[in-house]
Amino acid sequence: MVRFLTVSAFLVLLFAGSSFAITSHEDFAEFPLDTCEDCHDAKDAMPTHGEAWINEHRLFSEKKPSNCIDCHDQAYCTDCHFGGGIDADLNLSTSGPDYMPKSHRSDFREIHPIKMLDNPKSCYRCHDNKRFCSDCHDKFNAGDLNILSHRKGFSDLEVSAGGSRHSSFPSGQCETCHPNSILPKHEWSNSHAREARKNLASCESCHPEGNVCIQCHSSITGLKSNPHPKGWDKISGKLERASNRRTCARCHP
Amino acid sequence: MDKPHGLLDKEDSFIRWGTFVLILSIIFLIFFASNIHSFELNSSSQLLWGADQRGDSEPLFAEYLKFSHHDSESDVKVTGYGRATKDLGDKNLGEREFRRDEAQGRLYYLYLDFSPADGSDVRVGRQFVNFTAESSVLDGITLDLSGLSKKVGVSASAGSAVKYSLDEDISSLRHMYAGIDVHLINSYPHQMGVSFVRRYDSKEIAAQKYGFNASTNLGMLRPYVEAVYSDLTSSVDEATVGAVLYKGSFSFTAEFFTAYPSFDSTSIYSVFAVDPYSEYLLRADYSFNAPVTMLLSYARETYGSDVANAYGIGVRTEYSENLNLSADLDYRLGYGGSLWGTDINGDYRIRENVLLVAGYQYDTNDRDEAQNVSFNSQRYWFGSKWAAKKISALVRIESNSGPNFKERSLARVTLDYRM
Numbered sequence: 228m229v230r231f232l233t234v235s236a237f238l239v240l241l242f243a244g245s246s247f248a249i250t251s252h253e254d255f256a257e258f259p260l261d262t263c264e265d266c267h268d269a270k271d272a273m274p275t276h277g278e279a280w281i282n283e284h285r286l287f288s289e290k291k292p293s294n295c296i297d298c299h300d301q302a303y304c305t306d307c308h309f310g311g312g313i314d315a316d317l318n319l320s321t322s323g324p325d326y327m328p329k330s331h332r333s334d335f336r337e338i339h340p341i342k343m344l345d346n347p348k349s350c351y352r353c354h355d356n357k358r359f360c361s362d363c364h365d366k367f368n369a370g371d372l373n374i375l376s377h378r379k380g381f382s383d384l385e386v387s388a389g390g391s392r393h394s395s396f397p398s399g400q401c402e403t404c405h406p407n408s409i410l411p412k413h414e415w416s417n418s419h420a421r422e423a424r425k426n427l428a429s430c431e432s433c434h435p436e437g438n439v440c441i442q443c444h445s446s447i448t449g450l451k452s453n454p455h456p457k458g459w460d461k462i463s464g465k466l467e468r469a470s471n472r473r474t475c476a477r478c479h480p
Numbered sequence: 481m482d483k484p485h486g487l488l489d490k491e492d493s494f495i496r497w498g499t500f501v502l503i504l505s506i507i508f509l510i511f512f513a514s515n516i517h518s519f520e521l522n523s524s525s526q527l528l529w530g531a532d533q534r535g536d537s538e539p540l541f542a543e544y545l546k547f548s549h550h551d552s553e554s555d556v557k558v559t560g561y562g563r564a565t566k567d568l569g570d571k572n573l574g575e576r577e578f579r580r581d582e583a584q585g586r587l588y589y590l591y592l593d594f595s596p597a598d599g600s601d602v603r604v605g606r607q608f609v610n611f612t613a614e615s616s617v618l619d620g621i622t623l624d625l626s627g628l629s630k631k632v633g634v635s636a637s638a639g640s641a642v643k644y645s646l647d648e649d650i651s652s653l654r655h656m657y658a659g660i661d662v663h664l665i666n667s668y669p670h671q672m673g674v675s676f677v678r679r680y681d682s683k684e685i686a687a688q689k690y691g692f693n694a695s696t697n698l699g700m701l702r703p704y705v706e707a708v709y710s711d712l713t714s715s716v717d718e719a720t721v722g723a724v725l726y727k728g729s730f731s732f733t734a735e736f737f738t739a740y741p742s743f744d745s746t747s748i749y750s751v752f753a754v755d756p757y758s759e760y761l762l763r764a765d766y767s768f769n770a771p772v773t774m775l776l777s778y779a780r781e782t783y784g785s786d787v788a789n790a791y792g793i794g795v796r797t798e799y800s801e802n803l804n805l806s807a808d809l810d811y812r813l814g815y816g817g818s819l820w821g822t823d824i825n826g827d828y829r830i831r832e833n834v835l836l837v838a839g840y841q842y843d844t845n846d847r848d849e850a851q852n853v854s855f856n857s858q859r860y861w862f863g864s865k866w867a868a869k870k871i872s873a874l875v876r877i878e879s880n881s882g883p884n885f886k887e888r889s890l891a892r893v894t895l896d897y898r899m
Contacts, residue, residue, distance in 0.1 A: 273726050274731050277767030278767055278773055278774070278775035278796060279765055279775055288610055289615070289706065290671050291626075291635055291661050291673050300546075301589050305608060309588060309644050310586075313522055313524045313544040313546050313896075314522070315894075317835070317837040317865060317874060318837060318861070320859065321890060323528075323532060323538060323540065324565040333842060333858055333882065334884060334885070336533055337845065337857045337882050337884055338845050341818075345812065346739065347739065352615075355643045357643075358643050359646060362646040362647070363533070363646060423754075424752075424754050424755040424784060425786070431747070437747075437749060441748065454751060456753035465711070465712050465714065466745045466750055469745040470745040470746050471683065474747065478751075
């Protein structure tokens, strides 16, 4: 990290000696949009606010000083990011009182499980997965949420043909049939891990405290299946100190 | 489902819907105590009809207020924006209730701007802060020192992070946020910034991130980079590297994006192994006020060892001075399932102060778990807006259908006032 900061500081100082120009657009804020091309086209400045602006604007708004504020107030940002609608476009739909941005097309409740795979980070730039997502998912029956691995979870599986379901056994008995955390290759063990590794935040949206996860992924109960990534020994110390062992203690009391 | 705790407990939240009443009080205090010419107010009163996500009728009343007041003598500015909503529907839904019936409020921002000294600006109150390392809505303070140096600016923010849930906004002293950004100023076409953010969950450090962004112009080429490093998980939280090649109204973008899910140290999810997400993007855009603008894009998305391909095309035309039409089509196939959808809409100004709008959206998706069964969803709508100098009114009607609803209608009427 010291190297990161050193290199960054060097680059800042290097560029600080560069040429200056005016970047404020405040004087043009009330101009009609077609006058923008007087500079952006005729003077070979980069085109801006094009068809892909909804995807591009993040990096422009993050930089400082940002000239977004020359033309837009904060409501312009918060209306899209947090559902406001004081001056909403007639093309925008609503979900209750919340206005939805153009990215939330048709029946977004139906298509959002696929849309969220196009860059999983994008959902959480506006929505808090512990609050917003779980608030909504909590309104529906878990069985109605068609997650592949959940279509027949381990609790529904019979331990043998015609035998008892897994849900009838306490977690302390897992190792009786699964010594050393060895699982049969049934659908649950494969597909839930595949889904979880690719979008773990979606697990958190229904299980914000992860209680269901540590039934198996704990050092004290269940299968004691190790969930940690490779190289865990190198990074666990930082997390342990930062959380004051609060997280670790849930599985390693 | 697990019930969340830790992020908010009711007794921890000190800002509730009553904040909206506070805004109103402040507005009227300012209004009656100050010069009316320095006061700006936007109001929008809205009636929204339709069914909620479970199909139950959910008529709502919403009142939005946005205001600013600039005292030129002391150079102090007060700015605010919020809304209050009330569900006017059935009070006897019990557990089926999707949102709470009682009046709700959402305060987007309410802050005071002033300059304690030359070259420094202070903003106090609820505000949106946007650092590369991490953005947040804060109840706190921002100090901007961009005027102290000709070449380097500093911006620092601290306060309690605000979260918006379905029904409320939550601000708790248990969730503090502090960030600083050091960046170049007056350096066009070069731009660079370094930022650092730390968040707390009670006394524990929940996250600690470093951000970096830079861009420049090399003739007709604009390379750019942005990276966020999560210190506690020792991982690149996300990074974007790309370049735009442009000439006149044409631009071509090549971009690589990667993200590695990182969680707060106080979340059990911080201990789990995850796969990185990466995206290789190519995009051609002929745009900016040309009579016809067009967009073509392709993205190859990788999720560990799995892959999806996403294609997009969009066209917009200013057919005449009063008529605009646009259409988008995208198709995605790969990990998770397939989705193709379209969005077509147009607006026509029949008189200088009357606008008509209509649109249609259609999606068909086939998720992996749906076992080769496709689901179709569609939405169409039309609306009209009439605007005078200070007052405007609009009406909009929408119908949508899909696997969740055979037929679901929404409508809204709004009356806006600007002072």
